Amino acid sequence: MAEARYNGTELMISLASRLMSDNSTAFIGTGVPMLAAALAQKQHAPNLMAVFEFGGTGAVLEKLPLAVGDMRTYNKGLYAAGICDIMEAAQRGFIEYGFLGAAQIDPYGNLNTTVIGEHDHPKVRLPGSGGGNDVGSLCWRTIIIMRHSARSFVPKIDFLTTPGYLDGPGAREKAGLPKGTGPYRVVTNLCTMDFDEDTRRMRLVALNPGVSVEQVVEATGFELIIPAELAANEPPSDTELRILREEVDRERYYI
Amino acid sequence: MAEARYNGTELMISLASRLMSDNSTAFIGTGVPMLAAALAQKQHAPNLMAVFEFGGTGAVLEKLPLAVGDMRTYNKGLYAAGICDIMEAAQRGFIEYGFLGAAQIDPYGNLNTTVIGEHDHPKVRLPGSGGGNDVGSLCWRTIIIMRHSARSFVPKIDFLTTPGYLDGPGAREKAGLPKGTGPYRVVTNLCTMDFDEDTRRMRLVALNPGVSVEQVVEATGFELIIPAELAANEPPSDTELRILREEVDRERYYI
Amino acid sequence: MENKTLRLLEEGQGKLIQPFDLDDFRALNRAKNKALVDKRCSEKEAISRWVNEGDYVGIELYGTVRCPMSLTREIIRQGFKSIRSAAQGVYEADLLAAANCIKEMDWTYIGLEVYGVSHNLRRTVESGYVETVVEWSNAALAWRFKAAAMGVPFLPVRSMLGTDTLKYSAAKVIECPFTGEPVALIPALVLDVGVIHVNRADKYGNCQIDGITGFAAEMAFASKRLIVSAEEIVDTEEIRKAPDRTIIPYYVVDAVVHAPFGSHPGEMNGEYERDEEHIKRYFEESKDPQKVKAYLDKYVYGVADHAEYLDLIGRERLDGLRIKEG
């Protein structure tokens, strides 16, 4: 697959960053999303407003924050408030993009970050919802970033931590979740996927460089919708890689 | 009644101020209560924490505030927040004394500050609840300050703006109001009254200087409980009068 | 799950003057431009662009403190006749009433504090010009803004219970599903337009307020459209130096009006005292409808804008109101 010019993480970061439009808002959690947002700000989205869970808004992402409450999340910011203020802004519809990851994902984009096995006697205790459920409930468009494997892309997840499209069309609204929200894209080391409007099931959109449909199908534990026409994801440009390596994550915490 | 050494307002202010104990908290509205609190602070209650509706807490009442949002309400204060913060502090039980006035009061201490006549076609439109209903609902002990007359002390008020004991014992709790709260004293130009524990009806406690029981009964439009023993309210001392006239209300806005 | 229910114990009979749809509100908030764009404009432009006849308009202030008076006078000047509003004010509500701008009101308190009842409000309500009056407590109204600001349909509260205030409001009382006890639910109040005066703002709308904040943040976040006026316009670098001083972030703001002495005849936290003489005279005159008309003709209709108003009041007089250091 991807040649040695870049690694899978760098690819996912650049793909995610390209999904964010300028003059918009993104709810940023720790890890890859921070790098994607920082990269977007330095590229096509200088006016992307980065919103951090614990209160930072409009920070200039010069140095990579290591934590969602890190000083860098409100460094030279425009508004340093508290977690409730930010979550309520999301509840009021102010936040366009949210980023999520998970141990397990199902065909409807529902996510598990809580337990593997039974909740009360877990095989593996995972970190929990954190802000994930709130992001998946309240942001307009959530972008899910994961490594692609049949172990994590499963027909049924052990625990539904964060809502995707639940069990199909209209289910979110029926549950009382804000109208018009839900998973927007799934970005993996193999491809980009979205969700079919009629079934709300995951659909392949674009393959990463050197990746075949067969590879994607093999790494997906459920039936994926494969459209007749597929786009191709451009690899990270030299500029993107330079910014990532020399500006965004100098210390290489993530890449 | 009261000789010319002081007027009825000055008497009511000093009586009200004496009801507030030190190291406590008082929710202060505009008018007489502000003067009473300021007087108390300068006399027996230096640690009386004055809380103002729009956010001021712990101010040093050097100059008389003219409005509940006046700068003087947080001048050298300890905490300048917003109306919700203050009202929520009251809802959490932090505020001991609240002061209320009204156009009409009934035997249970229920107050009308909304309309005389029918609500939808009022004879007289009064200022409304303002913070009154909140004070009467959320403070532990409310002190009602009014001029005594049969026109305002009535068997049935035209509109129940602010809760006293509603229709008797247990009625506040039954309505969902916080336990153990309610009217504490009624201070008038004629006397001080409280509320009988068994019936929650108004009861005479102490007569003002030179006032007879008959005068009080005559000025009360409903049957007042008259106990066998009555206390006597001390007139404002020279010190109290000096502080009121020379320090608290120099401009004589109220007295 | 099996059909469990909760008891709905009481429903206020007051009209919900401003029905809300949180998903529509979300869509409007989503559509607001998040870019840093210069939003400065005059009172005239702000009101004519962002306020429509019949709108539900909220004006934030307390007593005579931090009142957006230059914007309030512009609303009157532009001749609105059927504004719906939350009456939690003093001088500004009295003035709007005097000019017959208001048709429906969520009412909590309108009086002139130390100077007593509001004659203009009495006239406009007792005469029936104001068609609908719905009762609320001060906290309830502030909490209704807070509910909208939180993006939720209601907030539970422990005041208003057992009273006619609740009966003539649009609140409801339910049996709490956690405690089993009665609790009042007050509906979110999503404003068409919010009008707020602050100490300083940058051209994008990031606002700082000194001293108590009243319900500025709650109202700002509860407004579909938000007009702020500021005593001073500062560079954004000032904002970035202390982001924890920002009470209202730029992205909720639609218009920024530079209005020095914008609260006159009211006061401004830490900047100037209220014009006691002017207010006292106004409240005296307000007993007489003719004199009120004369006041409006002179101070509102008779001037083209806030600058002319300040000239009329007199710069020297205004300087005299400034708070001296210390």
Add this chain to the structure above:
Amino acid sequence: MENKTLRLLEEGQGKLIQPFDLDDFRALNRAKNKALVDKRCSEKEAISRWVNEGDYVGIELYGTVRCPMSLTREIIRQGFKSIRSAAQGVYEADLLAAANCIKEMDWTYIGLEVYGVSHNLRRTVESGYVETVVEWSNAALAWRFKAAAMGVPFLPVRSMLGTDTLKYSAAKVIECPFTGEPVALIPALVLDVGVIHVNRADKYGNCQIDGITGFAAEMAFASKRLIVSAEEIVDTEEIRKAPDRTIIPYYVVDAVVHAPFGSHPGEMNGEYERDEEHIKRYFEESKDPQKVKAYLDKYVYGVADHAEYLDLIGRERLDGLRIKEG
């Protein structure tokens, strides 16, 4: 009125670990002394006086920022074994888990952010030492503190709906009496003890925080007993100069602990960076229970108090973490 009802659509099956009675909470708040009294004491005094075995203890922080670590280490040092807590932290929760202090948890997120999962938490939960785990989202937990801070039994929210997170929480879903749509209700969380670290406080407990405030105010107001530690103790005149900077007012505070570098190895807004090397090493070692024990023996049990801890870390090293001006 006639028997109207609302539908109760869903009830989370999770345990309400900390049942609440708002009227009892009111009585406790009423009993707090409102006088300005000196509340300064040591970590040892604060924890032994205000924390009891089995208490529900909340520790406010975000990631590794503004952590009351000197107080957390004292809780471990005093050997508590059955604390109930809200796990919304990182390093401090990991440490409490490593020392087996916790029996029941309201859980939202416990991981080490950039360094991945918390090995100690995994062990304590997977081994069953922690008997009860109730799920919540981050916002839901913060809003539960906010409900208590507002003095109301619950808050309505639009997250958690439709998920197992709600099913394994103690939230309920009702039909909104205003919109008719489903809305989640999350119960108030009234803490026995709240533990918060701030930039500066006066001896009475008036606290200032620089930068983002996390959920400090909500937790402070949701606590029956409140212990604050501060990097710096300032004169009350400093507080009175800027009352609008007070995030936590004195009257809710029970103990004030002077704890310079109290957040170490975490960071402090505007004062010092986190000790990356120390944290990285700890998280590496935390994979091995023996090494965790050695860490606790050295940095917690092996020192008498915070002063000794700082000596052990080394004053020079600490100075190196200070943020240089600009």
